[in-house]
Amino acid sequence: MAIAIAVNGVSMEYKTPKGTTHVLDNVSYEVQDGHFVSIVGPSGVGKTTLLRLLTGLAQPTAGEILVRGKRISSSPDDLAVVLQDYTRSLMPWLSVEKNIALPLKNQKLTKAERKERITASLAEVGLEGAESKYPWQLSGGMQQRVSIARALAVRPSILVMDEPFASVDAQTRFDLEDLVLKVRDDFGITTLMVTHDIDEAVYLSDEIVVLQGKPAKVRDVVKVDIPFPRSQMETRNDARFADLRTHVYGMVRGLE
Amino acid sequence: MSGKPLRIPAGLVSAVVALLIWQIATTWGPLAGTSVPTATSTLAELWNMLFMSETWDSIWQTIQMALYGFLIAVAIAIPVGILIGLSRFAFISTKFTFDFFKVIPPIVIIPITILVFGPTLQMGVFLVVFAIVFALAVQTAYGVRDADPVLIETMRCYGMGRAKQVLFARLPAASPFIAIGIRISVSAAMIVAVVAGLVGGAPGLGHDLLLAQTNGQNTVTFAIVLILGILGLAVSRLVVFLQRRLIFWTAS
Numbered sequence: 323m324a325i326a327i328a329v330n331g332v333s334m335e336y337k338t339p340k341g342t343t344h345v346l347d348n349v350s351y352e353v354q355d356g357h358f359v360s361i362v363g364p365s366g367v368g369k370t371t372l373l374r375l376l377t378g379l380a381q382p383t384a385g386e387i388l389v390r391g392k393r394i395s396s397s398p399d400d401l402a403v404v405l406q407d408y409t410r411s412l413m414p415w416l417s418v419e420k421n422i423a424l425p426l427k428n429q430k431l432t433k434a435e436r437k438e439r440i441t442a443s444l445a446e447v448g449l450e451g452a453e454s455k456y457p458w459q460l461s462g463g464m465q466q467r468v469s470i471a472r473a474l475a476v477r478p479s480i481l482v483m484d485e486p487f488a489s490v491d492a493q494t495r496f497d498l499e500d501l502v503l504k505v506r507d508d509f510g511i512t513t514l515m516v517t518h519d520i521d522e523a524v525y526l527s528d529e530i531v532v533l534q535g536k537p538a539k540v541r542d543v544v545k546v547d548i549p550f551p552r553s554q555m556e557t558r559n560d561a562r563f564a565d566l567r568t569h570v571y572g573m574v575r576g577l578e
Numbered sequence: 579m580s581g582k583p584l585r586i587p588a589g590l591v592s593a594v595v596a597l598l599i600w601q602i603a604t605t606w607g608p609l610a611g612t613s614v615p616t617a618t619s620t621l622a623e624l625w626n627m628l629f630m631s632e633t634w635d636s637i638w639q640t641i642q643m644a645l646y647g648f649l650i651a652v653a654i655a656i657p658v659g660i661l662i663g664l665s666r667f668a669f670i671s672t673k674f675t676f677d678f679f680k681v682i683p684p685i686v687i688i689p690i691t692i693l694v695f696g697p698t699l700q701m702g703v704f705l706v707v708f709a710i711v712f713a714l715a716v717q718t719a720y721g722v723r724d725a726d727p728v729l730i731e732t733m734r735c736y737g738m739g740r741a742k743q744v745l746f747a748r749l750p751a752a753s754p755f756i757a758i759g760i761r762i763s764v765s766a767a768m769i770v771a772v773v774a775g776l777v778g779g780a781p782g783l784g785h786d787l788l789l790a791q792t793n794g795q796n797t798v799t800f801a802i803v804l805i806l807g808i809l810g811l812a813v814s815r816l817v818v819f820l821q822r823r824l825i826f827w828t829a830s
Contacts, residue, residue: 377735396737403735410728414827415750424746425736458827476736 324390326480326512327353327376332385333537334371345371347537348385353529358506358513360523363533363541364574369516372533373484376514377403389480398480399428402473406485408465412457412472418444419453422472429476443471446508447501463494467501474505481505483515487522496554499526503552520574524548524567525557532573541573597621615797624801637805640782643699643771644813647706648763655711656756659718660744663752669719676712684709684770688778697779702771705778709770710763717759721752754828757821764817768810 334346345368353359361369374380375387378397389398402425405411412421422440431439444450447467457465466486473481486502487495499522506513517523523530527546534541548562557563572578601617603609615623627633662668684705695701725748733743775784783802790798 379731379734397735399737401735403732405728405732407728410726411732413729413746413750415753415825416746424733424742425738427742428737456827482735 324355325352326355326357326390327514328388328391329372329376330386330388332372332375332382332387334368334375334380335383344537346375346382347535347539349533349538349540350385351531351540351543353512353514356506356510356512357528358515358526359529359531360527361514361516361531361533362518362520362523362570362574363538364576365518367533367536368538369518369533370484372538373482373514373516377401377482400476400479402476402478402481404466404469404473404481404483404486406488408462408469408489409457412465412468414456414458416456417453418449418455418457418460418468418471421457421468422475425472425476439475439477440471443475446474446505447471461494463490463498466490466494466498470498470501470505474509477509478511481511481513483513485517486515488518495522500554502526503550507551520567520570521558524563524570525552525554530570532570534573534576544570613794613796615800619797620800620804623797624804627798627801627805633805636781636783636786637809639699640768640771640775640784641809643702643774643780643782644706644764644767647703647771648710648767650703651707651711651714651763651767652760654707655714655759656718659715659756660722660749660752662715663719663722663748664740664744669723672719673716676716679708680712680716685773685777688774692778697781697785699781701778702774702780702782705774705780706767706770710766713766714756714759714763717755718752721755722748724755725751753825757825761814761817761821764813765810768806768813772806 329349329351332346332349333344336343336345349372351359361372363369371380375382378394378401381395386393388394389401403411413424416424419440422443423436426436426439440453441450444452447470449464449467449471452460452464452468457468460468466489469486483502487498490498502513503526505511515523515526524546530544530546532541532544533539544566546566548557548560548566569578597617604612604614604616662672687708688705691701691704695704722744725743729747729751730743733747738746771780771782772784772787774780775782775786776788777784779785779788783806787799787802790796790802
């Protein structure tokens, strides 16, 4: 299988008036094409910093990030993002349809094609007919579905998610997790997710990258050898699921 | 919403009460026999004036000064405010100068404007621009800077450049700030347009006010004041109405 993303010896330092903060130290890992990879670690370990580097919002002080063998210097074209704070990443002054249409302006699409993409993406996330609604007229879970639809509409090869389900209630979270699995199944998108929820990471991922320490290093890359399709009822009761979550939890907490 | 049907009658009641107090004070009260005219004679004068084309000319001249000045100020302040707001350096370095000009009352530069423009419509327009352009630019710059960094980063992730960020994120995010600036500016524009006539001799209601005052036409003076009040009220109502329509997302 081809490698979609390669993180090679990435280090990140911030210069502050009080001195230099060393956030990431020689972080390396590879993401296979079509895989779902979660990045976990204790609070403040530098997960979000890593995410900013992966999306091209910031440049590492050392090392490089390659997307399909090409070093990234700004946000790659075929990348989509879903962020935790949907109220801040959707535009309240645009309808759902226009929110989704905005990133599509960078692609050369006819009006009909654009319309078709929007309809299909909304159908994929179970929000048929919500085109003319405004984000603030929808519940939190529905807004996050709009964010996911916006991401899908650009037909990305890479999807990056930052704590995507942290701001919705538990029931909605399970629904959205299964939605993300379905999306991965339907489109084979390589997905990277930062999360603090270890159960969620085990449930969704092919591999889990555990960051640990100050500055953060890759503590381990855990292969989640639970077969797909997964289900909330069965997978979470699986003995292997329990083993893996205990293992990852131990590492995140620095107990292993 | 339950208070809505009451609003207009309540406003009317207070207006009627105010007129009654005025009438009583000038008929039997402490203002009886002074140069302050009664409410009824003022209203009668106002009624007469509504049939004179000169009144409407004056109203139009005042509105013109306020409106042109306002439009020119908006055309300058919003682009300038956006540019300033986009750069931290520009924002910090211009803040001092703009805040300085913001607090200069336009009345102090009237002597200079009379020298340059004479007592003309242009002078009034210039004063209006001067009175509001700095505050509006600062307000716009604040709004542009207030755009949510999460939103801007989302746009960057999707490969949207500066121009799109301004058009689809920074400008809409700034619009509640700009709206506040515009609400204040519109009132200021009306006031300054009158002052330009009253102090600087520019045409319009301000100038009429000055003439009526110096000629001792007290009922005319007060009738003009009433016109100004009604005009100001109408303009600010219009702005609030437009604001609610255009910036609908902040309501809920």
